[in-house]
Every structure is written in structure tokens, then in C-alpha cells.
Amino acid sequence: MKKLLHILITLTSFTAAAQDSSDKITLVIHGGAGTITRANMSPEREKAYREVLNIALQTGYNVLKQGGTSVQAVEATIHIMEDSPLFNAGKGAVFTNEGKNELDASIMEGKTMKAGAVAGVTNIRNPISAAIAVMEKSEHVMMAGKGAEKFAKEQGLKIVDPSYFYTEARYKALLKAKESEKTELDHDAKEKVIKKNQKTGALKPDDLIFTEGRKFGTVGCVALDKFGNLAAGTSTGGMTNKKYGRTGDAPIIGAGTYANNATCAVSATGHGEFFIRSVVAHDIAALMEYKGLSVKEAADEVVMKKLVERGGEGGVIALDKNGNIAMPFNSEGMYRGYIKSDGKSEVLIYKD
Amino acid sequence: MKKLLHILITLTSFTAAAQDSSDKITLVIHGGAGTITRANMSPEREKAYREVLNIALQTGYNVLKQGGTSVQAVEATIHIMEDSPLFNAGKGAVFTNEGKNELDASIMEGKTMKAGAVAGVTNIRNPISAAIAVMEKSEHVMMAGKGAEKFAKEQGLKIVDPSYFYTEARYKALLKAKESEKTELDHDAKEKVIKKNQKTGALKPDDLIFTEGRKFGTVGCVALDKFGNLAAGTSTGGMTNKKYGRTGDAPIIGAGTYANNATCAVSATGHGEFFIRSVVAHDIAALMEYKGLSVKEAADEVVMKKLVERGGEGGVIALDKNGNIAMPFNSEGMYRGYIKSDGKSEVLIYKD
Numbered sequence: 001m002k003k004l005l006h007i008l009i010t011l012t013s014f015t016a017a018a019q020d021s022s023d024k025i026t027l028v029i030h031g032g033a034g035t036i037t038r039a040n041m042s043p044e045r046e047k048a049y050r051e052v053l054n055i056a057l058q059t060g061y062n063v064l065k066q067g068g069t070s071v072q073a074v075e076a077t078i079h080i081m082e083d084s085p086l087f088n089a090g091k092g093a094v095f096t097n098e099g100k101n102e103l104d105a106s107i108m109e110g111k112t113m114k115a116g117a118v119a120g121v122t123n124i125r126n127p128i129s130a131a132i133a134v135m136e137k138s139e140h141v142m143m144a145g146k147g148a149e150k151f152a153k154e155q156g157l158k159i160v161d162p163s164y165f166y167t168e169a170r171y172k173a174l175l176k177a178k179e180s181e182k183t184e185l186d187h188d189a190k191e192k193v194i195k196k197n198q199k200t201g202a203l204k205p206d207d208l209i210f211t212e213g214r215k216f217g218t219v220g221c222v223a224l225d226k227f228g229n230l231a232a233g234t235s236t237g238g239m240t241n242k243k244y245g246r247t248g249d250a251p252i253i254g255a256g257t258y259a260n261n262a263t264c265a266v267s268a269t270g271h272g273e274f275f276i277r278s279v280v281a282h283d284i285a286a287l288m289e290y291k292g293l294s295v296k297e298a299a300d301e302v303v304m305k306k307l308v309e310r311g312g313e314g315g316v317i318a319l320d321k322n323g324n325i326a327m328p329f330n331s332e333g334m335y336r337g338y339i340k341s342d343g344k345s346e347v348l349i350y351k352d
Numbered sequence: 353m354k355k356l357l358h359i360l361i362t363l364t365s366f367t368a369a370a371q372d373s374s375d376k377i378t379l380v381i382h383g384g385a386g387t388i389t390r391a392n393m394s395p396e397r398e399k400a401y402r403e404v405l406n407i408a409l410q411t412g413y414n415v416l417k418q419g420g421t422s423v424q425a426v427e428a429t430i431h432i433m434e435d436s437p438l439f440n441a442g443k444g445a446v447f448t449n450e451g452k453n454e455l456d457a458s459i460m461e462g463k464t465m466k467a468g469a470v471a472g473v474t475n476i477r478n479p480i481s482a483a484i485a486v487m488e489k490s491e492h493v494m495m496a497g498k499g500a501e502k503f504a505k506e507q508g509l510k511i512v513d514p515s516y517f518y519t520e521a522r523y524k525a526l527l528k529a530k531e532s533e534k535t536e537l538d539h540d541a542k543e544k545v546i547k548k549n550q551k552t553g554a555l556k557p558d559d560l561i562f563t564e565g566r567k568f569g570t571v572g573c574v575a576l577d578k579f580g581n582l583a584a585g586t587s588t589g590g591m592t593n594k595k596y597g598r599t600g601d602a603p604i605i606g607a608g609t610y611a612n613n614a615t616c617a618v619s620a621t622g623h624g625e626f627f628i629r630s631v632v633a634h635d636i637a638a639l640m641e642y643k644g645l646s647v648k649e650a651a652d653e654v655v656m657k658k659l660v661e662r663g664g665e666g667g668v669i670a671l672d673k674n675g676n677i678a679m680p681f682n683s684e685g686m687y688r689g690y691i692k693s694d695g696k697s698e699v700l701i702y703k704d
Contacts, residue, residue, distance in 0.1 A: 108629075113629050113630070113662070114629065115628065115629050119471075119496060119599070120496055120497065138596070139625065140596070140598045140625055141599075141624070141625045141628045141629060142598065142599040142600075142604075142628065143596045143597045143598055143599065144471060144472055144496055144497065144597040144599050145472065145496065145497055145597045146597060147595060147596035147597025147598065148596060148597050150596060151595075151596040243499060243503075244490070244492070244495045244499035244500060244502060244503040245495045245496040245497045245498060245499025245500050246492045246494070246495055246499065247471070247493075247494040247495065247496050248494075252494075252604060252605070252606070253604070253607070253628050253629060253631065254604070254606040254607060254628070254631035254634060255605070255606060258631070272493070273491065273492055273493045276467065276493045276494065276605050276606070277460075277465050277466065277467050277493060277605060278465070279605065279606035279610070279631065279634040282606060282631040282634055282635070282638070283634070283638065286634070286635065286638035286639075286642060287638075287642060290638060290639060290642035290643045291642045291643075310465070
């Protein structure tokens, strides 16, 4: 009996030790990908982005450092970006053709492979928290529209008047898009912006928001906590001038968001239609699981090869259970950054 | 010059010959999975199901035989099941908690990997056609709610009064579900039905619809056309008594529907939440692409192993580019059938 007890205690200590991966805690973020170049960026604007991205990283890091879970870290980090008007998620979301802000978000937890998502919500201040509530407080994975809003309210989440999401820059972007009767991803309009840019040398800040908003504004976060568990989350306002209740990849588990402790956690940002068809986030995990690729090899294969061949512009952040990071993108730039267990962090924007 | 011409003609004939896969045309269907056992089924009811399933197979086969595309065959086949009150899709869809019928559908084409989906639509007679319109006539993949309905109307699809979808049996099922204040997938309610079944020896037809409706009513079709192209489509009314704008796997590319000529076409039916988390349809394709499994091995691995371990009940139909079929399910039964190029067909319902 004494011997059995000893074995049990040894086993328990071993398990506890094995589960403490404090030295591996890692958090990675993105704030959207697209035509983001030095030529398009003013120093003030770059500084503003870097500041918020750094605060986001530090916020998530503090959660992880204090023993929080990867889901808690992802939530806290994305709140910072959702609450900032700089990013196309939460406050600062782009406008639909009808002049509304319709938000999507999703979360997945690598340990349980549980997931949650909301699509087309208009009055939930932090859609990522609604996605987490769907995952943790319901038997469902995905809720849409009024129903999702009703659920979020019942769960005590912060409900705001839809006007909360209004920002002048995004509204101007809608007016511009409507003026040219073009939707977000119209290539002619894109070329027009690029030509204008080439002519003038640089875009004005409003144009930049227009350009960026027209592209793939989305925020995302992947994290690894001290328990060795991964999580991934994504939040977006979709496309400027979007019509017909268009839904992108951000709320789609497997496309915009995926997490599995056996492989990796992924959050994507890009031309959503291509990311849905290519089931981007799950494809990266599948390449690791079935072909034995590293997280970097797998993410590169999907983003830099498959998506490029198929014409799908954008990028991903990916993180494996050992804290290895990948942040590939095939667009001109991607707001991104990471922070490691020792607190060392880096924020990047451009290709070089 | 003459020699070059000869080479060109030879090449062209070769290509044309290679593209004519008339001898491989195949079509597979499902009409939902769940607690479908001989004990629960009356002879009349079984006959009714077999009849519609056979008509569906024959309809799709005729399209393929006459040189139609796999997408056209999937559409025509699913129309038969959407228009039949026996299946939880189109006419005969289950009711939401609010007493509405909210329909989801999706399509994917293996050659181009283009896809389309609609979610939460209430007045489109054939949601699968709306999904196809999204794929073929828009730059988007997924549209939801009122926006999707507006698009479908603009595309000239058949719009009906929502009352078109009413069937007495499904409405009774809602009342029963509400009575017990349980949602579709509540395990207590499921046990109650099973216990009742065990007591009485068999359920009454209404109970059966209730049981079947409470489970995983969905219809789907995968097809291989004479051009060697695969397609997959899925259509559903979701879960009886569903709340909060719950969206299942049927409109999610990668989860309920996936097609890629390089691997396979898949349509799923089951406990949608588990199918979304497991990215079921794409996972089967990934096992073929990255591990070299056959379509049968891959479908079995996901449905009979992974989903069983994770508690996800249901099944899939899958078809590769050579006309090989898989129809695994881990529930008690699945309405299913296939038809081969020679017109040989089979309709199956139970496990044995």
C-alpha cells in the first residue's frame, strides 16, 4: 500500500511537472494583411500601429505569465485590438453596403478542440468574447445575427449601441467604395489606388485606411499557456461595402481559425473567399499531422505556395506546442508580432 | 509543319479521350443519419424513403448520363430531396425555437475548388441552388440571412412564402421539443425517446420523425461527371428547436462539404458541432492527399475512429476521381445510396 502511494505521488508530481510549460509560453498576433508598404505609411501612423500592437502583446503576455489560460490570453489580447479604431475589428470595423458594422469572430481551444464563433453581429462590443461564450456556455459552435446577439446579452456580455462602432475614416471608406460602385476586392479599384499611389508617391492617411480597409483588415492571436495548451482567435469587421450578408473566413473554424494541441494554433487574415475554399488553418495542421512538416514548413506551404497558386492574398500566424512560430504572408505587408516566455518581443509590419 | 499538325491532332485526341470518363460517372447520396433502425421503421415508411432516394439517384444519373456536369447532377438530385417532406431540407425542414424554418446549404466544385454557401435563409425554395448561385454568380463563398435571400431573388431563384416549408409532422416535433424544453441534441431527451422505444417495441411514425428530426436530418450528394470532375453538395434545415441563430456544419466548407479533384468529394450528416470542430470533410481529403489513404480508408479513419473518440455521431458520403465510394456512419442508420455508370444502383438505410 505504501509503495502504491509512493508510485501515485511520483506519478502526480511527474504529471504536474510535465504540465508546467512556463518556459514555453508564447503569444503571436496579427492586425491584418494587405497593401501595407513603407511608401504608404506616415511615421505617425506607423508609430500608432506599433504602440497598439505592443500593448496587445504585453497584455496577453501578462495573462500567460500570471498563469492564465491560452484562451484568456487570446481574449485579452484581441480586446485591445478590437477596442482600437486602427484595426478592422470591433471599434473601427468597416461598413457594409447598408452602412452598418457587421462583426464576425471565432475561437478554438487546442486541448479540447472545442470552438465557438459568431457571425454578423452588430451590437456586441467584443465579438471575440461572444465567440468564447458560445464555446464555453453553449452546446453550439456557431451562432449568427440576432440570435447570437440575444445569446451574448443573456451571457452578460457588453452590449453597445451599433453607433459605438462608427469611425469617420471607415465611413469615408464606405462612401468612396460606393462612389465607385465597387466592392472591397475589386481589382480595378485596387489598381486605381495603386496607380494613384505611384503618381503621388504616397497616399494620404485616409486613402491608406481606405486601401487597408479595402483589403484584409482582421485581427488575430494564437497563444501557448503554461499548461501546454494552444488557442487561436480571430475577429473582423469583414469587407468595406460588403453586400448580401457576405461571410468571410474569420468565423469559419478550419478556415480562419483552428487549434489542436497535437499540431498547432492558427489565425488567418486575407481574401476570405480563398481562405475558405483552401480551408487554410486546418490545412496547415493537416500538413503537420499527416506529413510531419514543422509549423513553419506547413504554414509556408499553404500561404506561400498553395494560396499563391490559387490567387489568394493574405497571411497567417501559427504556433506549435513547443512555442515555434510562423508568420508567413504573401501580401505586401502584415501587421504582426510575437512575445516569448522571457518577455522578448518584436513587432513587424513590412516584408523586409 | 505537317508533322507538328499531326502531333497537335494526336495530342488533342488524347486529351479529349482522357477527359471522357463516361465509364466512371458515379453519384452518391445521403438523406441524414441517426437513430434509424428496423424496429423504428414501418414498412410503408421505409418504402416511401426508398422511393424518393431511388428517384433522387435516377435524376442525378440522368444528368450525368446526358453529359451534364457534376454540379448540375448534385443540384438536380438535391432538389428531389429538398422538395420531399421526408427529409430535413427544403420542404420538410425542421422548425427553430421561434417556429421558423431556417435553411442552410453549400456546394463545392472539385475542378476549380470554387464553393458557395447560404446560411439561415427562410424563403428560398431550393437552398442548394442559392449556394450554386453564390459560387457561380458572385465573388463570394458564403452569404447569410436576409442578404442571401436578396441575392437569390436577384438571381431569379424560386422564392416562396416561408409557410411553404411547413409540414405538420415537423411542427409537432417542435411542439414536443418545446414541451420538454430541450434542444435537439439533449442527451436526456434522446434517452427518453430510446427508453420509450424499448418499452413499446417501436415508435409511432410521428415519434420517428421526431427522433429523426431531432437527430441529423440533412441531405447531400457527391458526383463524378464524364469530364472527370467531382462536386459535393449539402442542404439542411438544421436542428429542431434550434436557438440563437445556431449554424451547423452543412453550410461550412471543409466541415459539411468539400471537393477537390485531387482527392475526393464529401458531404456529411451528423452532430454538426462535432463535424465543425473536426473539419470532417477536409480532414478526409487531407488524409488522402498527405497520407496516401484511399477514400474508404480516409473516410473510415475520420468517421469511425476520430469522430467516435470525440463523441461525434453521424456519417459521410465520399467519392474519389476514379469513382470509388465510401459511405461510413457511426450512428444506427443512414439513408444512403449510389448509382454507377452502368446504371447499377443501391439504396441502403440500416447498419446491416
